[in-house]
Amino acid sequence: MSTVIEQPVEARLVAAAPRMQHIPATLHYDRTDPFAVRMTFPAPATLEGVDVCWTFARELLAAGLTRAEGQGDVRVRPYGYDRTVLEFHAPEGTAIVHVHSSDVRSFLAASGELVPVGHEHLQLDLDHDLAELMRDAC
Template sequence: MSTVIEQAVEARLVAAAPRMSTIPATLRYDMRDPFAVRMSFPAPATLEGVDVSWTFARELLAAGVREPAGSGDVRVRPYGFDRTVLEFHACEGTAIVHIRTGELRRFLSTAATLVPVGDEHLYVDLDRDLAELMRDVS
């Protein structure tokens, strides 16, 4: 059984410097980091011209498809009947993308089959995480 789910999504860029109106993005969920979702954007869609990945709570994404959620670097809210807005705030600026809500719900549903919502704590490996943190400590 795979421990990682990746799903390609089409993001419609609303506000940012790159001149791409539609960009490919990838949603990723790894049961070894059960509380997090990663969203990656390819280099041509970023200000720096390098691949960019944002990590945020799965719970934030799930809440944001229903009602506005988030107050930090990542904010999610419904938009119209079939879109969800994701806002990514950084020192360099803000990127706002629209994604079909159905795509996000499908991703969340698939992630829930891997790690049921509410059971995330059962998949946390504190010993591994602590060892990783301590690896670079001299």
């Protein structure tokens, strides 16, 4: 069984101009990091010209489908019919993208099949992680 889920999504960048630019993006879930999801934007879509990856809580993404969530660098909220807004705040500025809520729901369902919500802690190997930390500290 695979330990990683990747789902391409079509994001629309909200810019100052009235037209929205389409950006390919990918949602990632890896059961070795069970509480997190990643959203990656390809180099041509970024100011830096390199792939940009944002990591945030799976719980934040799920909650943002029904109500505004987040207070930090990543914020998620519903928008109209079948749209979800993701805001990414960085020192360089803020990027706001719209994605289809149905794509997010599909991604969350697949991640829930891999690691059910509430069972994330069962994927962690705390003894191994602590041993790695102690090894690096010596």
